[in-house]
Each structure stands twice: as C-alpha cells, then as structure tokens.
Amino acid sequence: MRPSPARTPFIVRLGRSFDARSWLLVGLFAAFALIAVPLMHLLLPPENPLHLSTYFITLTGKILCYAIVAVAMDLIWGYGGILSLGHGLFFALGGYTFGMYLMREIGRDGSYQSDLPDFMVFLDWKELPWFWTGSDHFLWAVLLVLIVPALIAFIFGYFAFRSRIKGVYFSIITQALTYAAMLLFFRNETGFGGNNGFTDFKRILGYSITAPETRVVLFGLSALALIGTLLLARYLVTSKFGRILTAIRDAESRVMFIGYNPLWYKLFVWTLSAMLCAIAGALYVPQVGIINPSEMAVANSIEIAIWVAVGGRGTLIGAVIGAFIVNLAKSWFTVSFPEYWLFFLGTLFIVSTLWLPQGVVGLYRRLQAGRGSAQDSEPAAAPGAAVATAATVAAVAKGAGV
Amino acid sequence: MKPGDRLVTDNPDWDSGTAELGHMFRPGELDLSHKVVLYLDEITVSFDGFRALNKLSLTIDSGELRCIIGPNGAGKTTMMDVITGKTRPDEGKAFFGQTLDLTRLSEPEIAHLGIGRKFQKPTIFENHTVFENLELAMKTDKRVWRSLLALLDSAAGDRIAETLQTIRLTAHADRLAGLLSHGQKQWLEIGMLLMQEPKLLLLDEPVAGMTDEETERTGELFLSLAGKHSLVVVEHDMAFVKQLGGKVTVLHEGSVLAEGVLDEVQADARVIEVYLGR
Numbered sequence: 001m002r003p004s005p006a007r008t009p010f011i012v013r014l015g016r017s018f019d020a021r022s023w024l025l026v027g028l029f030a031a032f033a034l035i036a037v038p039l040m041h042l043l044l045p046p047e048n049p050l051h052l053s054t055y056f057i058t059l060t061g062k063i064l065c066y067a068i069v070a071v072a073m074d075l076i077w078g079y080g081g082i083l084s085l086g087h088g089l090f091f092a093l094g095g096y097t098f099g100m101y102l103m104r105e106i107g108r109d110g111s112y113q114s115d116l117p118d119f120m121v122f123l124d125w126k127e128l129p130w131f132w133t134g135s136d137h138f139l140w141a142v143l144l145v146l147i148v149p150a151l152i153a154f155i156f157g158y159f160a161f162r163s164r165i166k167g168v169y170f171s172i173i174t175q176a177l178t179y180a181a182m183l184l185f186f187r188n189e190t191g192f193g194g195n196n197g198f199t200d201f202k203r204i205l206g207y208s209i210t211a212p213e214t215r216v217v218l219f220g221l222s223a224l225a226l227i228g229t230l231l232l233a234r235y236l237v238t239s240k241f242g243r244i245l246t247a248i249r250d251a252e253s254r255v256m257f258i259g260y261n262p263l264w265y266k267l268f269v270w271t272l273s274a275m276l277c278a279i280a281g282a283l284y285v286p287q288v289g290i291i292n293p294s295e296m297a298v299a300n301s302i303e304i305a306i307w308v309a310v311g312g313r314g315t316l317i318g319a320v321i322g323a324f325i326v327n328l329a330k331s332w333f334t335v336s337f338p339e340y341w342l343f344f345l346g347t348l349f350i351v352s353t354l355w356l357p358q359g360v361v362g363l364y365r366r367l368q369a370g371r372g373s374a375q376d377s378e379p380a381a382a383p384g385a386a387v388a389t390a391a392t393v394a395a396v397a398k399g400a401g402v
Numbered sequence: 403m404k405p406g407d408r409l410v411t412d413n414p415d416w417d418s419g420t421a422e423l424g425h426m427f428r429p430g431e432l433d434l435s436h437k438v439v440l441y442l443d444e445i446t447v448s449f450d451g452f453r454a455l456n457k458l459s460l461t462i463d464s465g466e467l468r469c470i471i472g473p474n475g476a477g478k479t480t481m482m483d484v485i486t487g488k489t490r491p492d493e494g495k496a497f498f499g500q501t502l503d504l505t506r507l508s509e510p511e512i513a514h515l516g517i518g519r520k521f522q523k524p525t526i527f528e529n530h531t532v533f534e535n536l537e538l539a540m541k542t543d544k545r546v547w548r549s550l551l552a553l554l555d556s557a558a559g560d561r562i563a564e565t566l567q568t569i570r571l572t573a574h575a576d577r578l579a580g581l582l583s584h585g586q587k588q589w590l591e592i593g594m595l596l597m598q599e600p601k602l603l604l605l606d607e608p609v610a611g612m613t614d615e616e617t618e619r620t621g622e623l624f625l626s627l628a629g630k631h632s633l634v635v636v637e638h639d640m641a642f643v644k645q646l647g648g649k650v651t652v653l654h655e656g657s658v659l660a661e662g663v664l665d666e667v668q669a670d671a672r673v674i675e676v677y678l679g680r
Contacts, residue, residue: 246530261510
C-alpha cells in the first residue's frame, strides 16, 4: 500500500502503466529493434540466412509507423468512441511538414541544380513561398510536425465537439476534411508539389537517406516512437482521464451532469491522437522516400480503422497487431494477387465486425477464458490497474475503521 | 469584503427588484440569503408549437424536500432539463439561489455549482466498476489536466467507502455497474449524486423498479438528506410520496395545478380530475 499516492513522481506512475510482463515484452522488442536488427542488417553478409534485407527494414519500419497511427486511432475510437475517418490527413500533414525539410536538404543536387525544390523550378517560381521559411532547419521541421497538424486538429475538433457532432456525422465530416485537403494538395499552386508531392530525397541531417546506417536509425526511431506511444496511451487509459474518456463514450450526458465538460476531454485526446499520427507520418516519409496527396485519400483513413477493428478496439496492443496483420497481408497480396486485395480487405472487415467484435485480441482472450475455469466474463477490458486501486482504497478504508 | 465582491446593483443584467437585496455576493457562489434555493418564474418551453412548459413558476426553499407529481407529459422532465441547462427556456427566469442564472450556464457548469440530477432511466457507467462510478462523480476539480494526474488519496477513499455503505453496495464495489440489478443501479446513481455533494438534488422517479423494502430505505435516505440538501423528487408512487411527507406540487400541461401537503392535494377536485381520478 502506498502511503501517499499523490506524491508519487509522474515518471514512476508512467512506468507503472505497464505490468512486469508487458515491460519484459517491451524490452525484448526494443532489444530486437535497436540491437538485433542493426546487427543483422549491417554486419551479416547478404548470403547469411539471418541477414535482414533492406526490403525487410523498409517494410517493417513502415508498418511500425502505421502501428503508431493505429494506437492513436484506438485512443479516440476504442476508448473515446469517436470514429475518425480522416486520420490519414494528420499522418500526411506530418509527412509533408517533415518532407519540406527533406526537399530543402536536396540542395542543388536536384535535376535543375537550383536552390529551390525541383517542382518550384518547374512551375517557374523565383522564390520560396512564405510558409517554406525556415524549412531548411531540422529542428524547425520537427517543431512544425508537432504543432501544425495538432493545431489543425484542435481547431477542427473544437468546432465539431462544441457543436456536439457525434457518431456517424462526425465520421463523415472527417472524411470530407481529408478529402478537401487532398484536393487542395493536388493543386500545384498550393506549394506542396501538386500530385507528385515530394520525392527524390537525398539526405537527412547531411547523411545519405538511402544508406543502410540511416535506414537502421530511422527504423530504431520508429520502434522507440511506437513504444513511447504505447506507454503514453496506456498511462492515459488507466488514469482517471481514461476512465472519464470511456465514460463519455458510454454515457456522455451523465458525464456532463456530474460536472465534466466533455468538450475538453474529447479535444485533448483528439489533438493528441492527431499529433501522434503526425509523428508517425514524419518518420514514415524518409523511410519510403515519397509523400503525395494520395496519402490523404479517404480509403487510407478507412484502412486505419480496419487495422484497429481487426486487432481489437479498446486494447491498444490490438491496434499494433492489427496494423501488422493487415499490412503484412497487404504487401503479400499486392505482389501475388494485386486485383484481389480490396476484396480481401473488405472480407476481413466484415468477418471481424460480425464474428470478432473485439478483434484478434478479443479472440485470444476468449480462448484464454475458455481454457481458464469459470471466470467472471466481463464485457469490456476492465482496466486492471483501476481495479487494483479500488482494492487498495477499500483496504485503506477498512484500516481506518470506516 | 473580498476581492471580486460586487454590489448586486452593479450588474445591469438584473432588474431593479434585486437591488433591494442590498448585500454583497460573490460571483459564481450560491446565495441562499433569502432561503430560496431554486426559483422558476413563468418558464415557457415550446417544441414545434407544443408547450411542454407553460408559464411554470415554482419556488423551492433551502433544505426542502419537494415532491412533484403529474400525469405523463405534464412537463416534469422538461422542467428538470431547464434547471440542469439541457433545454433553454423560450421565456421566463430560472435562478439557483439569488444570483445564479441557470438559463445562461452549461450542463457541466450547473453541475459544478451544485445541482445533481438522477435520470428516470438509471444512467450510470456500465463498463466501469461501482467504485469507479463513485470516483468519477466525486466532487473535485474536474478539468482535464487535473484528471490526467489525479490519484485517489485516502480521504477520497474514505468518502467512497462511506457512500458505498450508504447505498449498500460495499460488497459490489469491484463489480461492473452494468451487472447490477435495476434497483442497485438506481442506488448507484443516487450514490453518484451524493458524491457530487450537491446543494440541490433532482431525482426523476428514483424508486422505479425497486422492491418495497428498497423503496422504504430510499425514502429514509432522502429524509436524512433533507435539511442539509434540498431535494426535488418526481414520483408516481403515491405511497413513497406519502412517506416523504413534505409539500407536493402537481404539474399539469406544463404549469402548476396545485400545491400543498399530499392530503390537501389529493382532495383537490381539479387534481382528481386530471390525475388521480384517472
């Protein structure tokens, strides 16, 4: 029993968000991503069966970024009950803001040997538009990645949530938002390369972007970002904030009548979710080497929701699993049977909605419960930490003789 | 006089009548100086031409336990919606204490000022445990950043344990609220109201679905709350209304038809005609 929980340092509480087994898994994952992968890619010769190819690094690195997006989606959808079908927008905006920096890093090595990015020379522009100011500074680019998509999400969310737009209406509006943004970015005049977007990157912080070492570092950063996202998300959903968030999902009017303003709670988690997507986008672009407006297509955003549905809503880890399952299947299908991919995706979505409402994680839990004896079958994932807190406080109360 | 105190007359929004108060008040605090906790004056609410409330006037004294009865569609729930900020009246005034204009505040603001509401259909957080339901309802700073860092201290734990005993759910503290019986859910919702420490409790059919024994215990609980809190109980169960004693207001077609002790009201010819006689 903790004598004064209020004085427990935040970092300790963050650490307690994961139990020992989860920390072990996180440790193993980190060791694999940060030590094993670089060694197997850089040191082992290609003939060695344990050698990891560039293809593996790029594909897995990409999926790590998708997994961050999936966790961000699970936060708002699984826990907040807000289904966004426009989350691809924030991912793409993160990619674009960081892509601006990568375009500037090309320097005079582009096709036109100009200080301006190629597409601007092609459009016969003489100088950089004002919003490209400072885009040659790495830290400024990072700052923009963190601020711009979050700000857009905040403003959009403020008006949507203040007007109490919910459910399917909110989903449709988010679709419209990302679609409108896509049309805007398709235009050459917008200043982001039109339908070609940004590509042909050469360097990042002076290092060659295609060098194996750079790839390994980007891969490692993506893995760390995913761990950080999971840790933060886990802290949030096990905190009082998380309990209020799920309460808003289940009975918003009750939440209001006990004195919480759902607007700020939704807005916080919505903005945070957008920010996480932007970080994922910024890590994604240097790894795949291109960003264009098709990332803002509505279908991309819907796919994010499918990852989460397949893995299991409201479980966090399910989002990661779903992102890996669907994207690995996708990369296999689009090579072997490219024309059947969308049919497969649709079937997967229908199957998971009809028979696996809790996704793969729900299936796993059901199998576990089936193997274990007659346990109290609880409908949703009861936050274990909260139950533990309840037990602790009950013990405190008993000790005090109440 | 503290900083932020103003003379009532300083505020141009209020008509000259309130200037006679002639004392200080603190903005945002409940002023019970005239022993009135709730004051509704000529409230009218129309939905597509239908007058759900028609010049409804009602005054609840501080510490009073008032029962409101009336046939379906008499406007009881709409009245609660107006008091809690869910519905804005087309006309009329609604004041909490002397100074707080309820028609200008949002639901969370009104809840924060000290009006708790129990819905007709028990509205609790079914996917949270009983304990967590009470934890979330507890009176505290309910802003986002506070909730992000909040941890239960032992005083809060005591408060919850105390309420659990009052509503007799101690043994169910760690169960999901969705698994409780209907009567237990009603009690949990009442418990959540108690955790809010409201000055005024609005209770919409609090004993619906309870056994006779549970109903009686609920009545005892309400009677013990009266005095310290003010209660407005909407109820169809006449035995329960009788148990609570106190003043009874009869609503009909959106306005007050009769007011008085239950026996008087039940003897009123108009009341018999519209309500009890049917």
